[in-house]
Amino acid sequence: MSAKFDIVIIGGGVIGTAIARRLSRYELDICLLEKDADVASGTSKANSGIIHAGYNAAVDTLKGRLNIKSNPLFDKIAEDLKVPFKRIGSLVVGFTEEDKEWLKKEKEMGESKGIKDLQLLDQKELLHQEPEIHSEASAALYAPTAGIISPYKLTIAQAENAVKNGVEIKLLSEVVDIRTKNGYIAGVILNSGEEIKTKVIINAAGLYADEIAAMVGERYKITPRKGEYNLFDKEYGDLVNHVIFPMPSKESKGILITPTVDGNLLLGPNSNPVEEKDDLAVTKEGLEEIWQGGTSLYPNLPRDGVIASFAGLRATLPSDDFKIEALNEPVGFIDVAGIQSPGLSSAPAIANMVAEILDDIRTSLQEELKLIEANFLPELEKQPSFQDYKQNLHEWQQIFLQNKKYGEVICRCEHVTRGEIEAELDKEFISPTLNGIKRRTRAGGGRCQGGFCGPRIAEIIAEKIGISPLEVTKSGPGSEILWTRVKDVKPDRDIVYGMGDKS
Ligand SMILES: Cc1cc2nc3c(=O)[nH]c(=O)nc-3n(C[C@H](O)[C@H](O)[C@H](O)COP(=O)(O)OP(=O)(O)OC[C@H]3O[C@@H](n4cnc5c(N)ncnc54)[C@H](O)[C@@H]3O)c2cc1C
Known part of the structure; x- marks a missing residue:
């Protein structure tokens, strides 16, 4: 039926x-x-x-x-x-007299639509708000309601x-x-x-x-329109204080720089049409394009601070x-x-x-x-997260004393505990995959991108759901992360051909 x-x-x-x-x-x-x-x-x-x-x-x-x-x-x-949400405000940054005129018109247009508290900043005010910005940036439109x-x-x-x-x-x-x-x-x-x-x-x-x-x-x-990004380590999360836009083009709002709610720094996106709806590849040219865009606003962006690159597709x-x-x-x-x-x-x-x-x-x-x-x-109920208690370890200790699993750190980069991961797997709506856990708890989303904690998270998922670790996937069928147990490998063949050779 x-x-x-x-x-x-x-x-x-x-x-x-x-x-x-x-x-x-x-x-x-x-x-x-x-x-x-x-x-x-x-x-x-x-x-x-x-x-x-x-x-x-x-x-x-x-x-x-x-x-x-x-x-x-x-x-x-x-x-x-x-859900973490911060109204940090946005700045559209201009360099020329022509830009200033455009920002002025944009402010008037925004006000006519009822957008509150828009302000034009001069160079001094802009530098005060964003000390690391390009020294030739001369004006900005500030929108405090952006978040x-x-x-x-x-x-x-x-x-x-x-x-x-x-x-x-x-x-x-x-x-x-x-x-x-x-x-x-x-x-x-x-x-x-x-x-x-x-x-x-x-x-x-x-x-x-x-x-x-x-x-x-x-x-x-x-038509899919691709946007590519660089994500920077948390060390650089406070390089900018607002969402920073350049002057927009006809196609997009331009390549922006912003802190993320998790404390990282994000650079991107560009905007290029692509043929395929699953073309999420980041390209050398695309990354160069966003780098040019980013450094035209912030010349001191740290290249070695990039921990991940990714792309998204706009449905236009x-x-x-x-x-x-x-x-x-x-x-x-x-x-x-x-x-x-x-x-x-x-x-x-x-x-x-x-x-x-x-x-x-x-x-x-x-x-x-x-x-x-x-x-x-x-x-929804607030789930305890070690990230939120770092400044208040005494309170976290109370959580830990009730459930010792909140004292076992699984993801060392993001400081996510076993208790937090298991709590997600106990919920009514779950996705028992590595990506599912990463998006819910941030375990695997830090500098090492899951290099250390990936296998331990897979183990926890397998234990909680009652499946073999071989069945745990990154993002659903076809993305299994393990293909055999080391104990089952035949030394005479696999030492010669390596783990990747399944034949
Ligand atoms: C680079 C970029 C930057 C952006 N930045 C911003 C921003 O800063 N602020 C902002 O407001 N917006 C932004 N957007 C836009 C925003 O991301 C999108 O508008 C929004 O995510 C669209 O959500 P959606 O649910 O329509 O699509 P999706 O998130 O794509 O969801 C559609 C879902 O449908 C599922 N699906 C498809 N076909 C089937 C099927 N046959 N059966 C079952 N399921 C199916 C897919 O798997 C998918 O999960 C940005 C977009 C891009 C690409």
């Missing part, structure tokens, strides 16, 4: 999970389907993590309007979901909270087809062959939203705007597509807009959907 839900959300990015959490306020049966081994596996894991103030996108675009509506909502969301957040922690927390409020999340569940009946949505087919019946499909599949839309006969094309539509609407046919299909930047900053308002669209179409569904308020629980 196939499962049946009122609503199926396709895609577990920041948008799909924000929608799941928002709709979990109603007494509805909701299922979120994600093709990968965890939520935040697509664009939501690799971006700048900035909650933009919202002055730069035009108000006649959806992305402009929704960013402005969303920005003030983040304090409460972050508090409820226990930084961990995009994957937000996505995971939204998913956890949605599950707490009754949403079912199915990982490793790729939608390969959609069933319709007499012009109405009837269900989805998964890669496993399973059918899930539903009245409403919300298409939040990011880069693949066009392929999902094509399953109901809708035609549009999403020809309109260069979000597409959030219900189709006339099949009834019950809602597109949430083209969610490029500032999609992270706009997520809560996008979720609210989807709730309004659902209210509009619910009576025209084959079977009416009632939006009855449920007993919504908005908060």
Whole structure:
């Protein structure tokens, strides 16, 4: 017998999970389907993590309007979901008289949109705020309402909270087809062959939203636009105090430098169209491009401080705007597509807009959907994290005395304890993979990038889940990290051919 839900959300990015959490306020049966081994596996894991103030996108675009509506909502969301969020403010930095004129106009435009407290800084004020900035930088537009957040922690927390409020999340569940009946949505087919019946499909599949839309006969094309990054060691996290933007280009807000909420420094992204939706390769040229961009603002960026490089892909539509609407046919299909930047900053308002669209179409569904308020629980519990107690070891000692596992440091770079890792694996919504643990606890995310703690984390996952360490993966099937036990290796062959030779 196939499962049946009122609503199926396709895609577990920041948008799909924000929608799941928002709709979990109603007494509805909701299922979120994600093709990968965890939520935040697509664009939501690799971006700048900035909650933009919202002055730069035009108000006649959806992305402009929704960013402005969303920005003030983040304090409460972050508090409820226990996600680190800091309103550190942003600076757009200019060098020439022409730049100054542009910054002035941008300020006026921002003010006309209702963005509060925008200020123009002269060179002296700028240097006071950012002592390490290029000595020829002469002015800046300061937006105090811009902030930084961990995009994957937000996505995971939204998913956890949605599950707490009754949403079912199915990982490793790729939608390969959609069933319709007499012009109405009837269900989805998964890669496993399973059918899930539903009245409403919300298409939040990011880069693949066009392929999902094509399953109901809708035609549009999403082009991936790559952005590459360098992440610096925590040692350099306080080189800058704000999100620092250069003057923007037509394609993007430019190559920025920002502290991250975890205390690192982030440089990037560039913006180049690519052919493939899984082309996440960092290139020599791309890294050089961002380095040029970064050093034009901060000449003293430390090259040997880079601990990781990565890329993310923007899902762009020809309109260069979000597409959030219900189709006339099949009834019950809602597109949430083209969610490029500032999609992270706009997520809560996008979720609210989807709730309004659902209210509009619910009576025209084959079977009416009632939006009855449920007993919504908005908060998650704060998990103890050694990082937060470093200045207060006495308090941490109390946690340790209750559970000795909080005294066993597993990740030496980020100081993550066994207790923290096991607590994540005890939750209702988990992804028992190395990446799943890294994104939840930061274990493996430091300078050695898991070189030391990776095998120990794999051991903990195996023990807790009751699987063999050989079955533990980095990010789902196909990414197993071990292929045999050393004890099982035949010395006469493997010493000659090495561990990599499976034949
Ligand atoms: C370089 C870069 C920098 C950015 N910086 C910022 C920023 O600083 N601030 C900001 O506001 N925005 C920023 N953005 C934009 C922001 O990251 C995106 O708007 C946001 O992450 C989009 O989320 P999403 O949920 O739509 O997509 P995704 O996170 O990609 O989620 C879609 C999910 O759908 C799943 N999926 C796809 N097909 C299927 C299927 N058939 N079945 C089941 N699941 C499926 C995918 O696996 C994926 O997990 C940036 C983007 C990039 C690329």
